[in-house]
Amino acid sequence: MNIIHIADVHLGAEPDIGFEWSKERKTDVQAAFQKIIIRCRDEKTDLLIIAGDLFHRPPLYRDLKEVDYLFKSIPDTTVILMAGNHDYLKKDGYFETYPWSENVIGLWDQTCQRVEIPKLDLAVYGCSYHEREICDSLYDDVRPEGNCQYHILVAHGGDAKHSPIDKRKLLAAGFTYVALGHIHKPEILVENQMAYAGALEPVDCNDMGVHGYMHVRCHGDMIRAEFVPMAVCQYKVMEIDVNEDNTQYGLEEIVHDRILKEGAKNIYHLHLQGTRDRGMEFNLLRLMKVGRVVKVRDMTHPYYDLDELAQTYDGSLIGEYINRLKGLEGVEKKALFYGLEALLETKR
Numbered sequence: 001m002n003i004i005h006i007a008d009v010h011l012g013a014e015p016d017i018g019f020e021w022s023k024e025r026k027t028d029v030q031a032a033f034q035k036i037i038i039r040c041r042d043e044k045t046d047l048l049i050i051a052g053d054l055f056h057r058p059p060l061y062r063d064l065k066e067v068d069y070l071f072k073s074i075p076d077t078t079v080i081l082m083a084g085n086h087d088y089l090k091k092d093g094y095f096e097t098y099p100w101s102e103n104v105i106g107l108w109d110q111t112c113q114r115v116e117i118p119k120l121d122l123a124v125y126g127c128s129y130h131e132r133e134i135c136d137s138l139y140d141d142v143r144p145e146g147n148c149q150y151h152i153l154v155a156h157g158g159d160a161k162h163s164p165i166d167k168r169k170l171l172a173a174g175f176t177y178v179a180l181g182h183i184h185k186p187e188i189l190v191e192n193q194m195a196y197a198g199a200l201e202p203v204d205c206n207d208m209g210v211h212g213y214m215h216v217r218c219h220g221d222m223i224r225a226e227f228v229p230m231a232v233c234q235y236k237v238m239e240i241d242v243n244e245d246n247t248q249y250g251l252e253e254i255v256h257d258r259i260l261k262e263g264a265k266n267i268y269h270l271h272l273q274g275t276r277d278r279g280m281e282f283n284l285l286r287l288m289k290v291g292r293v294v295k296v297r298d299m300t301h302p303y304y305d306l307d308e309l310a311q312t313y314d315g316s317l318i319g320e321y322i323n324r325l326k327g328l329e330g331v332e333k334k335a336l337f338y339g340l341e342a343l344l345e346t347k348r
Contacts, residue, residue, distance in 0.1 A: 001120055001150065003216035004040060005225075007051035007181030008199040009033050010086065011063065015203045016267065021292055025203075028232045032201040035230065036213065037070045040077045046120055048077050051181030051197060052084025052129070052156030059087055064098045072101040078117055082107040083128035084156040084181060095128070107154060112142045125175075126154035133161045140169050144176075150218055156181040158196070170194060176223060177216055186211065192225045201231045205267065205294045208235045233265045235294070242274040244303040248283055252290050259291040270296040275303040 011033060015025040033054075040048050055063060071079050081104055083089045089096060089108060096108045105115055107126035115124050125142055134157070144151035153175045157163030162182055167189050170178050178194040184207045186198030197214045199207055212230035216223070238258055242251065255270065270293055272282065284296040 001046045001122070001218040002043060003047040003049060003152075003177075003218070004036060004045050005049045005051065005177075005179040005195070005197050005214035005216055006036055006200050007156070007179075007197040008053045008084070008184055008203075009050070009201070010053055010056040010199065010203045011067070012059075013056035013203045016205060016294055019292075019294065021267070025233075029201045029203060032231065033067075034070065036200065037074055040074045045074075045077045047080065047117075047122070047152075048074070049080045049124075049152070049154055049179045050082070051154050051179045052082050053086045053181060054081065054084075055087035056203075057086060058090045058093050059095065061094045061098070064094055068098070068101055068104065071104050075101070075103050077103060078120065079104045080107065080124055080126070080154055081105065082126050082154055082156065083130075085129050085132050085134075085162050088129035088132055090130075112138060112153075114145060116146065116148060121149040123148040123151050124154060125151070129156065134163045135161055136163070137166065138163045140166055143173050150176045152176055153178045154181075155179070158183045167194065176218065177225060179214070179216075184211075185209065186214075186227050188225065188227065192223045195225055195227070197227075202233070202235050202267075205235055205269070208237070210234060233263070233267060233292075235267050235269065236262065237271060238262065238268045239271045239273060242272050242276055242300045244275055244277040244280075246276060247280070248286065251282060252287060255287055255290045255293070259293075264291060267292045267294050269294060271299060272297065273299045276300045278302040 009032070010029060013026065013029055014022050016022045039045070054067065083095055095106065100106065105124070107113060107115070107128060109127045110130050112125050112127045117124065123144065123146055127138055138157065139153065139155045142153060153170065155165065155178060158165045158180065165180065171190055171194065180194065180196040183196045184199040184204065186196055188195045195214050199211050200213060202211050210229045210231065212228045214225055215228050216225040240251070240254060259268065268291065270287060282298060284298060287293060287296050
């Protein structure tokens with residue numbers, strides 16, 4: 001049996017709204033889902049599992065019609081569909097009542113239901129969100145039942161307000177595979193047995209790293225599950241080492257060259273670190289316009305020769321202050337350097 005497990009597609013989301021690339025990212029999210037459908041067709045996938053949040057919000061009828069058209073194009077693939085906390089089954093919604101294609105199975109109950117798929121010798125277990133938040137675990141007491149060879153649990157949650165997941169209980173239950181959704185970072189919790197597919201395409205500036213889907217193969221007693229990268233872009237941290245020779249123009253050139261090297265389609269968090277000339281203040285907004293830069297964090301501090309200053313002001317308040325600076329890092333060091341600058345200015 002050949003399975004693709006995805007989650008958190010968030011169709012309709014517009015990542016990084018307000019930035020010039022936002023509408024293109026919305027298209028990327030839609031294109032990623034279409035690629036999965038094409039992959040199911042090309043690879044003759046038996047089962048497509050969507051572990052919640054296919055949509056960014058409860059879908060309209062036309063939204064369901066669009067995705068069902070895609071599902072209809074892969075009639076040999078059984079599609080397992082459930083609602084997560086974003087596309088939950090609100091009152092008078094359309095998920096449950098929509099006339100889905102024959103190959104689509106919806107797990108719409110509030111508590112875990114069991115559905116058999118005889119042609120795959122498989123039983124699937126799962127349920128849907130009927131509200132945005134569920135603080136109780138939906139899955140702790142679910143157990144495989146019946147004579148099917150394979151048993152797969154489809155679950156959405158993992159934090160205090162969205163159905164907490166107890167990995168040990170799910171592992172002990174004895175499912176062939178547990179397909180998880182809600183956490184956007186892909187993670188294999190138990191090798192070949194339990195995994196978060198992560199967001200198919202990153203949809204938030206904090207969705208750092210590689211994204212894609214889980215590919216699961218079942219052959220007899222052998223189960224193999226591996227993560228497959230597929231996303232168009234990544235959110236990445238770019239650390240820029242700064243020294244007192246750097247200027248605004250020079251720094252913009254460095255960032256531009258690094259972006260071209262690491263991928264212009266990616267979206268970056270810039271972290272400036274090191275020392276700068278005492279008279280230099282960098283314009284962070286200009287740096288954000290060099291490429292797809294969503295945030296800039298300036299951790300630089302003015303350059304001072306601390307050893308020389310310590311000797312000059314030995315025994316004074318400034319000397320004691322300088323000794324405190326040694327060995328510090330990060331925000332605390334930067335704040336104290338500003339304090340040193342103020343003390344020196346007063347002394348002058």
